[in-house]
Amino acid sequence: MIRPALYLGALALLILAPFVLYPVFLMKVLCFALFACAFNLILGYGGLLSFGHAAFFGGAAYVCGHALEVWGLPTPVGILLATLAAGVLGVLVGALAIRRQGIYFAMITLALAQMCYFFFITAPFTGGENGLQGVPRGSLFGLVNLQNDLNMYYFVLAIFLIGYFIVARTVHSPFGQVLRAIRDNEPRAVSLGYDVDRYKLLAFVLSAALAGLAGATKTVVFQLASLTDAHWHMSGEVVLMTLLGGLGTIPGPAIGAALIVTLQNKLATGPLSAWVPVVLGVIFVACVIAFRRGVVGEIQAFLRRSF
Numbered sequence: 596m597i598r599p600a601l602y603l604g605a606l607a608l609l610i611l612a613p614f615v616l617y618p619v620f621l622m623k624v625l626c627f628a629l630f631a632c633a634f635n636l637i638l639g640y641g642g643l644l645s646f647g648h649a650a651f652f653g654g655a656a657y658v659c660g661h662a663l664e665v666w667g668l669p670t671p672v673g674i675l676l677a678t679l680a681a682g683v684l685g686v687l688v689g690a691l692a693i694r695r696q697g698i699y700f701a702m703i704t705l706a707l708a709q710m711c712y713f714f715f716i717t718a719p720f721t722g723g724e725n726g727l728q729g730v731p732r733g734s735l736f737g738l739v740n741l742q743n744d745l746n747m748y749y750f751v752l753a754i755f756l757i758g759y760f761i762v763a764r765t766v767h768s769p770f771g772q773v774l775r776a777i778r779d780n781e782p783r784a785v786s787l788g789y790d791v792d793r794y795k796l797l798a799f800v801l802s803a804a805l806a807g808l809a810g811a812t813k814t815v816v817f818q819l820a821s822l823t824d825a826h827w828h829m830s831g832e833v834v835l836m837t838l839l840g841g842l843g844t845i846p847g848p849a850i851g852a853a854l855i856v857t858l859q860n861k862l863a864t865g866p867l868s869a870w871v872p873v874v875l876g877v878i879f880v881a882c883v884i885a886f887r888r889g890v891v892g893e894i895q896a897f898l899r900r901s902f
Contacts, residue, residue: 605846609752618744619816624856625755626813631836631848632762633805638834639843640766641798642778644701646830647688647708648806653825654711655681655807660727660820661720670733670741674754674811681807682800684711689799693792696781705827712825726821730814747816754812758805763845765801774798835879841889850890 612621630652637643659677662668668676692703715721722728732741741747765771777784777791785791814820823829832855840851855875862871886893 606756613745613748618748620856620860622748622751622816623813624853625751626809626816627833627836627852627856628849629755629758629812630806630809631833631840631852632759632845633802633809634833635837635842635844635848636762636765636805637798637802638837639848640771640778641774641795643693643795643799644697644834645692645704645799645802646701646827646834647692647704647706647711648803648833649825649827649829650688650708650711651681651684651803651806652810652813652829652833653715653820653822654684655810656814656820656824657715657718657721657727658807659811659814660730663733663815664727664730665720669736670731670815671735673733674808674815677811677814678804678808681810682804684807685800685803686796689796689803693795693799705830708825708827708830712822712827715822715825721820721822724822726819727814728819730818730820732815732818741815751812751816754808758808759845759849761801761805765798766845770794770797832875835875835882837889838887839878839882839889841891841893841895844889844891844895847889847891854890 630648634645634648637645655677658680659673662673662676663670666673688704688707691707692700695703716723732747734740734742735746735750739746739750741750773784773789773794776787777789777794781791810824813824833852836851836855837848838851839854840849841847858874858878859871862868862874882889888896
């Protein structure tokens, strides 16, 4: 009973939040929360450390921006198309990367993501270093005007909840249980007859598609797709969000994303604006040394010890 009550309370807070806080800031939090949850699916439950998820996040951002600005597609269709494009890219990257494990897997994903980044710099449809600016928010099939920040917030909230539900359902499904078994002891999973590579690839593609969904949604919110979305720094940030919130916990990455985005927002307007990467680096080191289970992981461990 405690867990459903917590989720209902969190949902109520999310529904009421735009009446207290700036809706655009909240939408940014939700986009990165979805990105972190998608990343946690392969790292927290699959044991696959990817340094290339910015390629899916940024690639979908460009596809969505181009579809809305140049092709004039409806906003939901543009977001869906970008999500599918990220999934296809996930198939290509994953098919190559899952052939290796550990640091080699991480380096392959990083190398392929950097190749995508340099492609985005020169590709004609991305706008190069200027990016895609003035991407129209449009409407929800002509019924709801998404130019209104409040309407846009609830649209983004619905997307986040759908993505969060997909991650949670996947983790608690038989597929998710096999994925955990592969993470904990891959040779044993192979000996039991599971096609390990197929499970890894499916998880990677699903994670890539959800990361693309987050990137496409962020493009609509800010009406901008830029190289920052596809840079390797973005991959590093999502790793930090996941570790800070709680690796291998479902709500942890979302909380970690909220903490990091809030911290960045506060530091950007203060005297430490030039030191944001340093502060994030210190937080990363402290997280790894002091509380490796993250915020949610430490709370769960404390509750288990106490009760």
